Amino acid sequence: MCYVVNNRPLSHHLNVKMSKLTTSSSELDLDRPNIEDYLPSDSIQQPHTKLRLRDLLDISPTLTEAAGAIVDDSFTRCFKSNPPEPWNWNIYLFPLWCLGVVVRYGILFPLRVLVLTLGWIIFLSCYIPVHVLLKGHDKLRKRLERVLVELICSFFVASWTGVVKYHGPRPCARPKQVFVANHTSMIDFIVLEQMTAFAVIMQKHPGWVGLLQSTILESVGCIWFNRSEAKDREIVARKLREHVEGTDNNPLLIFPEGTCVNNHYTVMFKKGAFELGATVCPIAIKYNKIFVDAFWNSRKQSFTTHLLQLMTSWAVVCDVWYLEPQNMKPGETAIEFAERVRGIISARAGLKMVPWDGYLKYSRPSPKHRESKQQSFAESVLRRLEEK
Amino acid sequence: MGNTSSMLTQYDIEEVQEHCNNTFSQQEIVSLYQRFCQLDRNSGGFISADEFLSVPEFAVNPLAQRLFRMIDGLNFKEFVAFLSAFSSRATLQHKVEYIFKVYDSDGNGKVAFSDLLDVLRDLTGQFISEQQRELVLTQVLEEAGYKKDSILVLSDFMKILGNSDLKMEVEVPVD
Numbered sequence: 001m002c003y004v005v006n007n008r009p010l011s012h013h014l015n016v017k018m019s020k021l022t023t024s025s026s027e028l029d030l031d032r033p034n035i036e037d038y039l040p041s042d043s044i045q046q047p048h049t050k051l052r053l054r055d056l057l058d059i060s061p062t063l064t065e066a067a068g069a070i071v072d073d074s075f076t077r078c079f080k081s082n083p084p085e086p087w088n089w090n091i092y093l094f095p096l097w098c099l100g101v102v103v104r105y106g107i108l109f110p111l112r113v114l115v116l117t118l119g120w121i122i123f124l125s126c127y128i129p130v131h132v133l134l135k136g137h138d139k140l141r142k143r144l145e146r147v148l149v150e151l152i153c154s155f156f157v158a159s160w161t162g163v164v165k166y167h168g169p170r171p172c173a174r175p176k177q178v179f180v181a182n183h184t185s186m187i188d189f190i191v192l193e194q195m196t197a198f199a200v201i202m203q204k205h206p207g208w209v210g211l212l213q214s215t216i217l218e219s220v221g222c223i224w225f226n227r228s229e230a231k232d233r234e235i236v237a238r239k240l241r242e243h244v245e246g247t248d249n250n251p252l253l254i255f256p257e258g259t260c261v262n263n264h265y266t267v268m269f270k271k272g273a274f275e276l277g278a279t280v281c282p283i284a285i286k287y288n289k290i291f292v293d294a295f296w297n298s299r300k301q302s303f304t305t306h307l308l309q310l311m312t313s314w315a316v317v318c319d320v321w322y323l324e325p326q327n328m329k330p331g332e333t334a335i336e337f338a339e340r341v342r343g344i345i346s347a348r349a350g351l352k353m354v355p356w357d358g359y360l361k362y363s364r365p366s367p368k369h370r371e372s373k374q375q376s377f378a379e380s381v382l383r384r385l386e387e388k
Numbered sequence: 389m390g391n392t393s394s395m396l397t398q399y400d401i402e403e404v405q406e407h408c409n410n411t412f413s414q415q416e417i418v419s420l421y422q423r424f425c426q427l428d429r430n431s432g433g434f435i436s437a438d439e440f441l442s443v444p445e446f447a448v449n450p451l452a453q454r455l456f457r458m459i460d461g462l463n464f465k466e467f468v469a470f471l472s473a474f475s476s477r478a479t480l481q482h483k484v485e486y487i488f489k490v491y492d493s494d495g496n497g498k499v500a501f502s503d504l505l506d507v508l509r510d511l512t513g514q515f516i517s518e519q520q521r522e523l524v525l526t527q528v529l530e531e532a533g534y535k536k537d538s539i540l541v542l543s544d545f546m547k548i549l550g551n552s553d554l555k556m557e558v559e560v561p562v563d
Contacts, residue, residue, distance in 0.1 A: 053532035055549050056508060060556040062451050064552060067474045067532065067558045069445035070459075071423060076443060157553070221428060299429075360444045369448035375511030377450075381512065 027314055053383040062373075065131050074354045078265040079361065081297045083291065104312050112159040112311050119155025123148055131219065145219045146197035146250065152216075155195040156187075160292075161315040167320030171196045171281065173251050177325065178244060180273050181283035182345050183236050183255040184263040185296035186303060187310070188285055191318060198253035201225065201236070201241065210305055237272060244278045253283075256338060259358035262295040263287050266351045267358040269342045275334035281325040284349040288317040323347050396421050408468050411475040411482075416560040417468060424464050434461050450510050454490055474558040481546070483556050488545045499540040501525065 096161055104262035116265045127148050134141035159162065171179060179198065181188060186209075189200055199221035204210060213222065223243065243249050256269035263286065274280060281313045287294040292313035296306045310316055346353050357365075401414050412420065427435050427443070438459060441447045449455075459470055472478055473486035491499045491507055508521050516524070524538045532548065534540070 014530075043508075051524070051528060053528040053534070056528055057487070057491075057545065057548055057553065059451065059490065059507065059511070060554055061485070062454070062511065063487070063490065064450060064474065064556050066446055066449040066451060066455050066559060069443055069449065070427075070440070071420070071442050071471065071474075071558050072561050073445040076426065127444055186433050261550070305542060336468060356444055364441060365444045369444075370452075371513055373448070374511060374516045376452050378515035379514040382516065382520075385527070387463065 021048040033240075043232070048255075050382065050387045051381060055384070056381075074265075075267075075356045075360060076146045078261050078267055078354055078356070078358075079297065079299075081293060082264075083298070084293065095286070100314075104314065108161070108248075109312050112161070116155060116159040119152055119159070123152040123155070127216070141237075142219075143250075148196060149197050149216065149220055150206045153190045156190050157194050157316075157318060160187075160310045162191065163315055163317045164194070164320060165318075166195060166320045166322070170250055171198075171322060174250075175247050176244060177251065177279040177281055178240075178273050178276060179251060179253045179281045179283055180256050180269070180341060180345075181253065181285055182263075182266050182349060182351065183257045184285065184287060185260055185294050185306065187294060187296075187307075188255070189314070191285065192253060192283065192318065195320075197250055199250040200222070200253045201240065201255075205303070207304075220348050237250050240272065241276055244276050256342075257358045259361055260296050260298060261358065262291075262297075263293075264351060265354050266346045267354055267356050268340055269338040270357075271334040271338050274328070274338045279325045279327050280337070280341055281333060282323040282345045282348075284319075284323060284345045286319050286349040288319075294318070306331070319349075396457055404465050404468050407465050408472040411472040412468060412560065415562045416475075419562050420471065420492065421464060424467055434463050435459070435467070437510055437549050438460070450513070451490070451507070452495065454510060455492065458489070471558070474556055476557050480554060484545050484549050485542065486556075487549065490541050491545075497506075497541060498510070499545075501522045501529075501536055501538075504529075504540075 002056070008332065045209070088094045110189070130141060130144045130148065134144070139146045156162075181192065189198075189202075192198060193200075194247055197220050200217070201223040202213065202217075202225075204213060204224045204226060221243065223236065225233050238255075240252070243252055252275040256271075256273050257265070257267050258270050261267055292310060292315070294310070296303065296314060326344070327336075328334070342353060345351070396418060401417050405412065405414065421538050424435065425431075427439050429439055430436075437456065438457060439454070440459065447451055462470060470521050473483050476484070488499065489495075493503065493506070504525055505521060508525060509518075512521065529536060529538065533543075
């Protein structure tokens, strides 16, 4: 039976539509990496036989994908804090654990609070005079403030008995370069700042953290953004560019994931840091979970609770690798560059890469993903209709 | 089953297992419960729209809206029963019934041309015109011996999909 529509066979109409399909696919691919490379693709295999009713009714591949996502998905896994296995479950180990608790809360914690308080006293008694009295001598003031910020960060790290092993050449302040690192908790910043006074770009936080951000961090040249403001992105992009091109600014540190991830995975990097025309120096950070899980699950705890948790554990042990600076290759887009650097960092720190945008914690995925699935199914239907 | 505690008792597990006709093992039910609690962030005892759509892999699925109407507001027992069609122990009959239910959105046991069109529209989006969709569907229906205004019931689905190698299985991660 041959269908005739407007005096032309059906196949003609469908062929005309086919060419339209191919142009739209190139538009979709322009601005994002190929998610299909990451996602399980074995489900929707399109055979090349003639289309039958059975093929249209059989929606099992799509349903299986949906059910698979309900049962387990790679995005939620990135933000799961995995509590360590309890080891104190028998009569010999339990008293040891109790002793440990007594030591941690009764001896270590007060000592650490003391160290931190001491650090703050020293810091403030040096910082305030320097900040106020040296108002005119900017260069000297900046240098002293930098040293003081590094000092208070060292005190913070000491207050968690932080054992940080730095690998690789220390960062130096040069124009036209940015540093990017994977993000597990706000303490990433402190761990890195202890070694080099970076200027960082951060979400503005409420409370005492916000106060610190607007006073002390301002002096190292930090940039603030607000995740919920849409127009904010252009303003921030401009500020980033200005900072990188300035000669006198502290080296800029960016966390391109945009959110804290649980140190087993990396989510997609935002391309903002990679289209500034600067050299990108990757930094990989990996925490040793035996001592403490440093992941800050901002949905579950406030930063204060997180810090207290760190101060009552045995130690914070981590490795920091300063990796080889990367430049954008000719013909590489910003997104490809970001993914390449993410690959370098993930390989060094032993993290798995997932194809999701960290901001999906706060918003829905764009319809582009669903549309690409629809498109490939539509193409297959039309192609198979033509088969004999 | 209380939604205040996140501990399942042996009695609860057996009740759920019976409800889903033993398609899941007890270990799988415990894993599914952990997953349910993980998704049910506000501990309301059921997973809401927002919580399902916060799983990006689910939200980008073309049939998410359709499935969503079936799973909205399910408690844990019903959640497991919903997923039971995807177990390796589920019968082919069960799986075909499930697919039928996805098509039969008003639940009257009949799937009409409009229902078939709706699902095809979800799967192909804007990439085929409405007119072409109707033509394609009419053509394959007629080739299979039905007419455009035929009403399909479960036995039709069994006939069409029944003797095929329907692969609809999801593995529940058990640690």
